[in-house]
Amino acid sequence: MAYLDHAATTPVLDEALEAYVATAREVGNASSLHASGRRARRRVEESRERVAAALGARPSEVIFTGGGTESDNLAVKGVYWARRDAEARRIRVVSSAVEHHAVLDAVDWLAQHEGAEVGLLPVDEVGRLHPDALRAELAEHGDRVALVTAMWANNEVGTVQRIAELAAVAAEYRVPFHTDAIQAVGQVPVDFAASGVAALTVTGHKLGGPVGVGALVLARDVAAVPLLHGGGQERDVRSGTLDTAGVVAFAVAVETAVKGQQEYATRVAALRDDLVRRVRHAVPEVVYNGDPEDRLPGNAHFSFPGCEGDALLLLLDAQGIYCSTGSACSAGVAQPSHVLLAMGADDDRARSSLRFSLGHTSTAQDVDALIAALPAAVDRARRAATPRTPR
Amino acid sequence: MGEVRAGIGSTGEGRVVRVRVLAAMSGGVDSAVAAARAVEAGHDVTGVHLALARNPQTYRTGARGCCTLEDSRDARRAADVLGIPFYVWDMADRFHADVVDDFVAEYAAGRTPNPCLRCNEKIKFAAVLDRAVALGFDAVVTGHHARLGPDGLLRRSVDEAKDQSYVLAVLTREQLDRSIFPLGDSTKAQVRQEAARRGLAVADKPDSHDICFIADGDTRGFLAQRLGETPGDVVDATTGAVVGQHSGAYAYTVGQRRGLHLDRPAPDGRPRYVLSITPKTNTVTVGPAEALEVATVHAARPVWIGGPRPDGPIECEVQLRAHGVVVPAAVTVDADRLHADLRRPVRGVAAGQAIVAYRPDPAGDVVLGSATITD
Numbered sequence: 001m002a003y004l005d006h007a008a009t010t011p012v013l014d015e016a017l018e019a020y021v022a023t024a025r026e027v028g029n030a031s032s033l034h035a036s037g038r039r040a041r042r043r044v045e046e047s048r049e050r051v052a053a054a055l056g057a058r059p060s061e062v063i064f065t066g067g068g069t070e071s072d073n074l075a076v077k078g079v080y081w082a083r084r085d086a087e088a089r090r091i092r093v094v095s096s097a098v099e100h101h102a103v104l105d106a107v108d109w110l111a112q113h114e115g116a117e118v119g120l121l122p123v124d125e126v127g128r129l130h131p132d133a134l135r136a137e138l139a140e141h142g143d144r145v146a147l148v149t150a151m152w153a154n155n156e157v158g159t160v161q162r163i164a165e166l167a168a169v170a171a172e173y174r175v176p177f178h179t180d181a182i183q184a185v186g187q188v189p190v191d192f193a194a195s196g197v198a199a200l201t202v203t204g205h206k207l208g209g210p211v212g213v214g215a216l217v218l219a220r221d222v223a224a225v226p227l228l229h230g231g232g233q234e235r236d237v238r239s240g241t242l243d244t245a246g247v248v249a250f251a252v253a254v255e256t257a258v259k260g261q262q263e264y265a266t267r268v269a270a271l272r273d274d275l276v277r278r279v280r281h282a283v284p285e286v287v288y289n290g291d292p293e294d295r296l297p298g299n300a301h302f303s304f305p306g307c308e309g310d311a312l313l314l315l316l317d318a319q320g321i322y323c324s325t326g327s328a329c330s331a332g333v334a335q336p337s338h339v340l341l342a343m344g345a346d347d348d349r350a351r352s353s354l355r356f357s358l359g360h361t362s363t364a365q366d367v368d369a370l371i372a373a374l375p376a377a378v379d380r381a382r383r384a385a386t387p388r389t390p391r
Numbered sequence: 392m393g394e395v396r397a398g399i400g401s402t403g404e405g406r407v408v409r410v411r412v413l414a415a416m417s418g419g420v421d422s423a424v425a426a427a428r429a430v431e432a433g434h435d436v437t438g439v440h441l442a443l444a445r446n447p448q449t450y451r452t453g454a455r456g457c458c459t460l461e462d463s464r465d466a467r468r469a470a471d472v473l474g475i476p477f478y479v480w481d482m483a484d485r486f487h488a489d490v491v492d493d494f495v496a497e498y499a500a501g502r503t504p505n506p507c508l509r510c511n512e513k514i515k516f517a518a519v520l521d522r523a524v525a526l527g528f529d530a531v532v533t534g535h536h537a538r539l540g541p542d543g544l545l546r547r548s549v550d551e552a553k554d555q556s557y558v559l560a561v562l563t564r565e566q567l568d569r570s571i572f573p574l575g576d577s578t579k580a581q582v583r584q585e586a587a588r589r590g591l592a593v594a595d596k597p598d599s600h601d602i603c604f605i606a607d608g609d610t611r612g613f614l615a616q617r618l619g620e621t622p623g624d625v626v627d628a629t630t631g632a633v634v635g636q637h638s639g640a641y642a643y644t645v646g647q648r649r650g651l652h653l654d655r656p657a658p659d660g661r662p663r664y665v666l667s668i669t670p671k672t673n674t675v676t677v678g679p680a681e682a683l684e685v686a687t688v689h690a691a692r693p694v695w696i697g698g699p700r701p702d703g704p705i706e707c708e709v710q711l712r713a714h715g716v717v718v719p720a721a722v723t724v725d726a727d728r729l730h731a732d733l734r735r736p737v738r739g740v741a742a743g744q745a746i747v748a749y750r751p752d753p754a755g756d757v758v759l760g761s762a763t764i765t766d
Contacts, residue, residue, distance in 0.1 A: 314478055384525035
């Protein structure tokens with residue numbers, strides 16, 4: 001088996017799992033006043049400090065959530081509502097055409113149900129967002145913009161955005177800037193304070209923590225209307241009993257991933273470069289999507305001309321090689337990737353794409369297994385794309 | 392490919408040959424049990440659900456339905472229980488072009504299409520089978536109730552009420568050679584029991600009998616939406632008199648009695664039926680029941696699968712619509728046409744339906760061939 005889908009989810013780190021199990025054995029609601037509650041609260045607050053330290057934030061800026069989708073929704077909707085409440089003319093949300101659906105669909109929901117207007121910034125052919133495009137947008141609409149949201153690194157094609165430059169443009173216009181850094185933390189250096197962003201999404205299961213726990217790092221001076229109302233936990237922004245064990249394991253994973261980031265990136269990028277070189281050799285007509293240089297170390301994303309991505313996936317799956325078409329699913333039906341379409345790819349190139357993503361458990365054998373299986377799979381997928389119809 | 396079925400076919404005890412098969416899983420009980428039997432026979436089975444609706448919410452659900460999100464989840468759940476890989480294939484465009492648009496065009500031309508048959512012919516055993524073969528699969532497994540044994544002959548299911556050999560009779564030899572129908576020797580009740588025993592949650596899912604892409608079952612409304620209202624005359628065949636109005640000739644089927652809304656009763660006071668539909672003049676012709684009787688049937692696009700195509704007329708039985716009566720007939724067939732002299736007149740023979748010829752057989756009536764009725 002070769003697991004080449006770490007961008008979907010990556011194995012839990014041993015130390016995170018151990019921390020989870022140890023904490024989960026203890027009873028305690030972090031909001032309770034007695035000793036057991038105090039013990040749980042101490043674990044949560046220590047975890048908050050560890051996450052803050054790893055991400056260059058203050059502990060009070062870390063809001064634990066149920067994961068990336070929740071953090072993105074809280075940032076997009078919560079900040080939009082708060083800004084609109086403060087200044088009624090601020091109903092415009094600026095985003096990019098290559099965001100994850102957790103952002104894009106939240107933005108779209110605001111447009112459908114909350115009267116928001118949307119400015120979607122274009123990207124270039126490698127999926128890069130240009131500060132000039134943001135500046136032009138804000139110069140024209142700046143006084144009506146509630147927030148800007150743009151991802152740190154793209155989940156499909158791996159392109160790393162120049163977030164500090166973009167955040168600086170937003171700051172010129174005093175517009176809060178949210179970034180979905182789900183794919184970035186632990187992969188590339190991420191520093192909340194240094195980047196100048198107002199809000200940052202991070203989730204556990206992409207960096208060796210458990211699924212279902214993440215955080216929104218939210219600057220103290222940025223208000224967000226809560227999505228969840230109740231006990232007033234997490235600065236009143238995110239009610240709900242804290243998942244102490246999840247939070248502890250998440251913090252261990254964030255700290256471990258960030259601490260080891262440089263060494264990890266060097267090792268995994270070397271494996272990835274080998275994979276890319278050998279895929280290109282095996283299938284010379286492949287198109288390597290995304291920024292060839294400034295990209296996530298574990299990401300390799302290709303279009304295989306003449307193939308359908310889902311056919312290739314099926315064939316590789318049958319050989320024990322796990323990858324992704326990297327596209328959105330509805331009832332499992334592959335749609336052409338909105339990211340590739342935004343990068344100017346045609347429908348065929350978008351439908352013919354596959355993402356291989358390496359991670360902390362990846363080895364040279366994984367790459368060998370892919371290269372051994374790929375040429376035959378590509379041949380077959382190509383034949384399947386032009387079917388013969390009897391009679 | 393006889394070997395493929397030898398291991399898994401619904402009749403006979405052939406050698407077990409392990410093959411790679413693609414199980415088309417609709418989300419209903421039949422296809423789930425068919426896939427389970429393929430797994431149990433030792434084959435390398437991959438489940439595929441066909442996404443046929445452009446907007447999945449609008450399609451009908453049910454054991455034979457295949458188009459809603461719920462069906463997709465049911466199919467996935469069954470595949471997970473069986474421990475087989477599962478994918479969804481988007482066939483919506485093909486389905487619309489080859490089945491839905493064809494359905495509308497056939498009605499507009501005054502014929503009465505059978506969309507399930509067309510779906511088998513163009514989608515399940517064509518587009519899907521072609522893709523499967525190209526991807527390295529040997530055959531497609533479906534939950535149709537029909538027998539297809541090592542002899543390669545297509546026969547009626549043991550469950551006559553559920554028999555689907557009629558809608559499979561359009562398949563060519565090539566298509567049948569890569570098809571496996573594991574349910575032909577079982578009744579529907581047995582299939583449901585087996586599903587329950589295997590822990591498949593779809594065991595109790597109700598049967599679906601209507602056209603999957605017409606969610607509310609209102610075929611006339613569906614056609615009206617696409618073809619518009621085109622009022623015209625209803626004419627009595629005997630007198631030539633206009634006896635009523637219709638809002639679109641396409642909404643009628645030969646043999647139909649209800650919903651004619653005639654202004655005047657027939658002189659003899661007996662009920663009248665639709666005898667024919669003439670799109671050119673937008674006329675629906677009605678008449679007494681006996682005028683519906685047909686003794687000869689002409690059909691086009693024949694497929695002959697029950698052996699070599701006969702040189703002269705052969706005595707056999709024919710069925711002229713799904714779940715319709717079966718009558719003895721002398722059938723003559725060449726490369727382009729099929730002609731049947733019915734030994735007993737039949738009412739309500741509609742152009743666009745299939746005529747299927749069977750050879751009676753104690754081991755299950757054998758499908759000899761089929762063709763599309765023209766007149």
